């Protein structure tokens with residue numbers, strides 16, 4: 001029989017996360033404060049605990065995963081690496097398609113891989129409460145779950161429009177004990193200011209970030225958590241690729257190309273960085289390896305953005321970071337892959353792209369759902385709309401192999417299941433989804449507002 005699922009044991013859960021910064025030829029540029037100087041650790045310590053700040057700034061190649069965290073990972077990790085044999089047959093491709101499935105976590109996505117260590121390091125540093133923001137609800141659910149596991153109360157500022165449209169994600173957070181507020185609220189100054197200007201404000205991720213950061217900054221016992229973009233979040237996600245490498249070793253194969261969806265970039269980093277480590281180490285199997293980040297054409301940060309310093313949020317509250325950006329006040333069209341609607345990208349991913357060590361590609365919305373349905377029919381799993389982006393690109397690659405006859409080994413990161421996104425699938429079936437044009441004018445406008453540096 002062809003092996004369909006590559007089995008690992010609990011002991012195969014990685015003991016260390018891989019920090020790609022150790023293999024960077026040029027050290028990453030530091031985040032800058034409003035005065036144009038690098039943000040000091042003391043400034044960051046107002047909202048993040050020391051152990052996570054140390055990881056954020058570390059250049060050490062391997063960082064130990066605490067036993068308490070591995071113990072919780074063990075509930076769903078190692079996650080499966082599966083061969084998409086029925087999909088290959090449906091496509092008639094000579095390529096071998098493998099997917100790493102992260103939907104097996106209790107929250108249904110890869111995000112608990114970082115939520116659990118973030119809650120753990122906050123707990124041991126003496127933090128008493130966590131705040132965060134959430135858009136579509138995936139991160140809010142993951143940190144609610146992790147906070148519950150370590151006995152830390154969690155406050156989630158959920159963008160008002162999602163709060164109303166995604167009631168079940170809110171219920172999940174509440175089930176795990178989190179307090180969930182529709183942002184803007186009247187409990188923070190940022191929220192009150194927004195409501196004074198417009199009592200019907202529907203909220204935005206940038207505003208919700210401002211509320212969560214304001215709460216954390218005002219209380220020495222409260223810390224802020226973020227579900228993507230930052231170095232320590234990408235670090236935690238490398239368990240995905242480290243496991244995948246072991247799984248490929250077990251069956252004597254190595255991928256030619258790795259695909260994953262890319263919003264802030266944490267799951268893409270998670271699957272790709274451990275393979276890029278082989279490349280950096282001169283491993284011959286990795287010489288021609290390609291890693292491709294896949295994003296929506298309507299929010300084309302990596303493929304059409306500028307590599308420049310910009311704010312992480314809409315209101316200009318965060319430090320500025322060197323990254324690919326569409327401009328911090330760019331409002332992407334309302335596509336259904338909420339996790340990919342971010343104007344920026346992780347500085348580490350951005351630098352790798354700038355130095356041509358990874359590639360980026362964009363795909364249009366309707367084609368992503370088409371790929372998701374094809375994947376679901378062949379493999380059974382209904383992927384999250386975000387995950388459908390990576391699957392679209394993997395299917396396209398497999399179809400190119402059909403023409404060229406190349407039996408490539410393709411790896412795709414299926415970052416989560418779509419069980420809470422079925423209303424988006426409904427819209428696809430009803431023919432109500434749109435392919436938004438590349439919003440050239442809005443992006444050009446927004447890029448004029450990049451902060452001036454130097």
Ligand SMILES: *Cc1c(COP(=O)(O)O)cnc(C)c1O
Pocket residue numbers: 109110111138139227228229261262263264265266267268339340384386387415416417
């Ligand atoms: C949040 C999310 C993403 C995008 O975030 P990254 O940080 O780029 O990984 C992708 N897929 C799923 C299922 C998500 O929840």
